[in-house]
Amino acid sequence: MNVQHRxxxxxxxxxxxxxxxxxxxxxxxVMVLTGNSPLLATWRERLPLQRGSVDITARTGTGRSxxxxxxxxxxxxxxxxxAAVTWVAxxxxxxxxxxxxxxxxxxxxxxxxxxxxxxxxxxxxxRNGARLDSCQxxxxxxxxxxxxCVDARVDLPRGFTVCAHARAGTRMEPxx
Amino acid sequence: xxxxxxxxxxxxxAELALLTPALVFLACVLGAVVAIAGDRAxxxxxxxxxxxxxMRSETEESVRATxxxxxxxxxxxxxxxxxxxxxxxxxxTVCVEAKRPLPQPxxxxxxxxxxxxxxxxEP
Numbered sequence: 001m002n003v004q005h006r007x008x009x010x011x012x013x014x015x016x017x018x019x020x021x022x023x024x025x026x027x028x029x030v031m032v033l034t035g036n037s038p039l040l041a042t043w044r045e046r047l048p049l050q051r052g053s054v055d056i057t058a059r060t061g062t063g064r065s066x067x068x069x070x071x072x073x074x075x076x077x078x079x080x081x082x083a084a085v086t087w088v089a090x091x092x093x094x095x096x097x098x099x100x101x102x103x104x105x106x107x108x109x110x111x112x113x114x115x116x117x118x119x120x121x122x123x124x125x126x127r128n129g130a131r132l133d134s135c136q137x138x139x140x141x142x143x144x145x146x147x148x149c150v151d152a153r154v155d156l157p158r159g160f161t162v163c164a165h166a167r168a169g170t171r172m173e174p175x176x
Numbered sequence: 177x178x179x180x181x182x183x184x185x186x187x188x189x190a191e192l193a194l195l196t197p198a199l200v201f202l203a204c205v206l207g208a209v210v211a212i213a214g215d216r217a218x219x220x221x222x223x224x225x226x227x228x229x230x231m232r233s234e235t236e237e238s239v240r241a242t243x244x245x246x247x248x249x250x251x252x253x254x255x256x257x258x259x260x261x262x263x264x265x266x267x268x269t270v271c272v273e274a275k276r277p278l279p280q281p282x283x284x285x286x287x288x289x290x291x292x293x294x295x296x297x298e299p
Contacts (some may be wrong), residue, residue, distance in 0.1 A: 078199075082202040108295040111296075159189055
């Protein structure tokens, strides 16, 4: 059986179909010969026998038909990649903002501890949304100043912990 | 070569048609995220500076001016200074509220953000 078929811009000049008929269906091997290439594809499929031409456009894999759907796959991959980049950017911005808030809490807690001691500093850190981890007053190194070091932290929902460290000093009256 | 390009012409057009709106949309999302993060970082600094000014027992106008000076690209809506006591302590809380001004078609989308900072006052 010879079939004339035009597939997009390639004209299939000859479709040679050796048939081994068996009832209503046949095992069909099709060799697609084009004008320039001696052999583009080999197609084997069970088909019901029909008179006339056979539509092989979607089966021979030539032209645009073999690339159908690839744009959607690439678009999905690109959108997934960009969504991941956006998620990382959101997480980074969240961490930066939390870091600034914790640093503010640590600074204010350190100033409070330098004035009034560590217990009020813990309360001030809590009111600024952080937790005071450690507060150490060091009054022995300098006779006229007391230095405090505080560590504050915030536990984020995704398992991250943001910490900040602050140091402050205040002038003390010299003892007689 | 040119024949191959012509064969792929439809595929490339479809790919561009799908990818371009997604790329533009995600670029807008990323830009908005960065802008919002920058605005909120300014607010945190403004509240921090405001509460430091309040700790120096400055007037409320001075505290507001100090907080507003920190904000360069956002519009200050309100600076609230609240002095209270917590046990034996006198505390001050400075809350700053601001939003980024947007051009008229997008003005309704502008969101207001606020940040607070609390510290103790000079006795």
